[in-house]
Structure formats: structure tokens, C-alpha cells
Amino acid sequence: MNDKLPKHVAIVMDGNGRWAQQRLLPRVAGHKAGVTSVREIIKATIEHDIPYLTLFAFGQENWRRPAEEVGFLMSLLLKTLKLETKRLHENGVKLLIIGERKQLSNELQAAIHTAEQLTINNSRLQLTIAINYSGQWDILQATQRWCEEVQQQSSAVPILTAEMFAQYLSTSTLPDPDLFIRTSGEHRISNFMLWQMAYTEFYFTEKCWPDFRKNDFAAAIDAFQNRERRYGFTSAQLLPAT
Ligand code: IPE
Numbered sequence: 477m478n479d480k481l482p483k484h485v486a487i488v489m490d491g492n493g494r495w496a497q498q499r500l501l502p503r504v505a506g507h508k509a510g511v512t513s514v515r516e517i518i519k520a521t522i523e524h525d526i527p528y529l530t531l532f533a534f535g536q537e538n539w540r541r542p543a544e545e546v547g548f549l550m551s552l553l554l555k556t557l558k559l560e561t562k563r564l565h566e567n568g569v570k571l572l573i574i575g576e577r578k579q580l581s582n583e584l585q586a587a588i589h590t591a592e593q594l595t596i597n598n599s600r601l602q603l604t605i606a607i608n609y610s611g612q613w614d615i616l617q618a619t620q621r622w623c624e625e626v627q628q629q630s631s632a633v634p635i636l637t638a639e640m641f642a643q644y645l646s647t648s649t650l651p652d653p654d655l656f657i658r659t660s661g662e663h664r665i666s667n668f669m670l671w672q673m674a675y676t677e678f679y680f681t682e683k684c685w686p687d688f689r690k691n692d693f694a695a696a697i698d699a700f701q702n703r704e705r706r707y708g709f710t711s712a713q714l715l716p717a718t
């Protein structure tokens with residue numbers, strides 16, 4: 477067993493709708509209740525001294541949901557961002573929003589800009605929120621930007637390494653996630669950070685997101701600490717030299 481902490485935890489906060497339906501409440505009540513879990517898990521991340529937390533709040537495929545639910549999610553994101561930014565700032569949290577912004581309302585884009593600018597020099601926790609994000613989109617926008625630069629700079633196509641490519645992803649300032657958590661018993665990546673999760677450890681729990689609490693987060697960290705990360709090596713190669 478190693479006691480290494482993950483540096484970067486990425487979470488798909490799933491099961492809000494089912495949580496509400498199980499309680500005979502409208503789906504949106506689950507989204508609202510999920511905000512409490514977000515607050516608690518940010519606090520827990522800071523308490524564990526984990527420097528990077530990324531939360532998948534809204535995927536590009538989520539626009540397919542009923543307009544009413546999408547509208548509710550967008551206003552909840554706006555409201556929460558406006559309401560929580562000051563407190564996050566006071567707690568040393570640096571905010572980064574990843575995803576295609578152009579499709580978001582002007583008001584939400586402005587709130588994102590304000591929150592990022594206010595917290596830009598903080599360093600206790602880097603909190604990244606994926607809004608209108610898709611892993612395939614990220615790879616495509618990175619490729620597009622790289623091609624545009626190549627076109628401007630030279631006629632010959634330069635060698636492209638994985639490290640160079642990662643500089644064009646929306647997560648260029650973050651280390652790759654060490655631990656991925658998905659709640660609600662679903663075992664999918666759902667177009668989250670596809671490139672970045674090449675060697676991430678996956679952890680799944682049956683609990684729905686609004687029920688996910690500090691002790692559940694601690695259990696995920698515990699499970700992570702019992703994993704052996706081999707990155708293609710054999711187990712014997714990883715043993716410390718005696
Ligand atoms: C996760 O909960 C929140 C978002 C995707 C925005 P869901 O809304 O996916 O809840 P279920 O999966 O329908 O229960």
C-alpha cells in the first residue's frame with residue numbers, strides 16, 4: 477500500500493435526477509440538492525490538501541435534455557457562480573472554467589470571466605468546472621489551434637509530441653487527473669477528459685451525487701491509495717531497489 481495522495485481528482489457528478497425521482501420530487505430538485513455536495517467536496521478537497529479538483533457540471537450532449545431542465549441548469553450555474561465566487565476567493569480557490577463558451581449566455585460568460593479574473597492569483601486549490609465541455613471537442617479544438625499555428629509559422633509540418641499537444645488542450649495548466657470518481661452506479665466516461673485520463677484510476681460508487689459526502693470522498697481517496705499504478709511497467713519494476 478502507498479499513502480500517496482492524488483494531486484488531481486476529477487468527478488462526474490451523476491444521479492441528481494434519479495435522487496429527486498426516488499423522493500417523488502422534480503428532477504431539478506436533485507440539481508439544486510447537488511450544489512450542497514459540491515460545496516462539501518470542495519471543502520474536503522482543501523482539507524485533504526489535494527491541489528486540483530475538476531467537476532463535470534454540463535456536457536455538450538446535455539443540451540439534448542428538455543429545454544426546461546437545460547434552462548434550470550444554466551440559471552443554477554449562473555446563480556451558484558455569482559453566489560459562491562467571493563467565498564471561494566476568500567478560501568484561496570482559483571477558478572477555471574473549461575468548455576465551449578460561445579454557446580453560453582452572455583451573462584454566464586461574463587460571470588465566468590469575473591470569477592476567473594478575481595481568483596487568478598489564488599493557489600490553495602485549483603477548481604476547474606467543465607461547462608459545455610466534451611473530451612472530443614477538447615481534442616478537436618486543440619488540433620485546430622495547432623494546425624492554425626503551423627500554417628502561420630512554416631510550410632513543413634513539425635513533429636508533434638504528446639506533451640506539445642497537451643499544451644493546446646483546455647486543461648494545459650493542469651496535471652492529468654490521478655483519480656476519476658463517478659457517482660450513481662454508472663460506469664462510463666461520457667466524453668469527459670478523454671486525452672487527459674489515459675492513466676487515471678477510476679472509482680465508482682452507487683451513491684447519487686446529492687448523497688455524496690466527505691466520508692464518501694475519503695473512501696474514494698482510500699481506494700486510490702490501494703491501487704498500484706504501473707503505467708505499462710510490471711509490478712516488479714516498480715518495487716523500490718533494496
Ligand atoms: C447529473 O445528474 C447532473 C448533470 C448531468 C447536469 P443527472 O441529471 O444526470 O441525473 P440522472 O443521471 O438523470 O439521475
Ligand code: MG
Nearest residue numbers: 490491492493
Ligand atoms: Mg446522468
